[in-house]
Amino acid sequence: MIDVILPDLPERTLSLLSEETPRPAVPALTGRIVLGGPVSVPVTEELVGRDPDLSAFLAAEAHSADFHLLHCAVTCARDAPEPELHTINLDLTLSAEPVREGATAFQPVAWSMTPRQRTGETADTALSPAAHLGPRLGFLDGGRADPGARICLEARRELRSDPGWEIRHTQAARIGGTYRLAMVVRAPRGAVTRAAVAVGATVRDGHTLHRFREEIADPLPLIAPR
Template identity: 65%
Template sequence: MIDVILPALPERELTLVSEETPQSPALTGHLTLGGPVSVPVTSELVTGDPGLLAFVEAETHTAVYHLLHCAITCAQEAPEPALHAINLDLTLSADIKRPPVSGPIAWSMAPHQLTGTADPSAPVRLGPRLGLRDDHHAPPAGERVCVEARRELRSDPGWEIRRTGTVPIGGTYRLVMVVRAPRGTVTWAAVAVGATVREGHTPHRFRAEIAHPVRLADRECAPPVDR
């Protein structure tokens, strides 16, 4: 197992538009998106762990791996209405020229489940087979989860952040995944952020689509192109 210190994330404040009535006032001043930033998982990165190094080298002819890092920060003094839930959704795709090669997937995700807060400055821990080490154990029966990974091992992964009776939405939530992609392809990660607020018992949903997908490049691929 190794600890990985990820680079700082560029941030942007989000403006989310209503999914129900686009002409309604947008949701602003609530959320900031950090990243996403991609770091390739190379032999040099995992050289301190013989097991991880062997795994990466065994996969070298078929797959490449990337650490994808992003964060959601909720404003300390956000205007009303209060957030009831947040969704961060990714769509992974690749320029596959030789089917039936399978596309990119979220190989591992962290946090998997949280019932409280976590230290966003703590290092990311890579365990066996490039699984992200999640030190947060499964919640006790009946305890509500406030952060949960969704759709691991698929091309449409994401996280849901929920307000619970004891834990409000607030602060920074760091979200990390290992992406497995076919060797020799250019892989993209498109990002969208949704938010749900309540007016009484009625939920209202808002969403922001990030304009430019993140490029996850195999070192054998051609230089980046506009997309």
């Protein structure tokens, strides 16, 4: 196992547009959600060299795949005005294009994600500044919550090209504070890999849920080591 110190993140305040029709009926959700990142660094021999098992795994994959550590965060005010946030979704779309005409590339996937699940009792420790990488570049974060627990943060669609996280309002935990999120991406070696990000949210107004979404311009390129 190794501990990886996650980098600082540039932040942007989002203005999510209503997904309802007609859109002007509901004003944009502005200033309620701050997105940190995303930022990506390649997983290199230098990074994992302190762990012989991880080093051996990276060497075995080197002929076909590159790995990247992608980090992002969602921040919401704890004393935000009404209507309250009911859910937040951070969704990524991973894609890869061959650099040579006629070459093929498999689709990149979220190889491992953290946090996987959190309840109200563990939400404030969603992710520390250090991420723990274990065998086969899998995160060691405690795994799944106990059956029947109310989940307020959950990783979704691991091992797919459309991964993401959902943050939920529960009786035990309102949405608020900073949620630090990370994944290891497995991408085809020698391809141009990108990560597109979108943030969705719902707010509850009485018994009505209003849906909002913002697509982040310019997908993040995942730069492989040379």
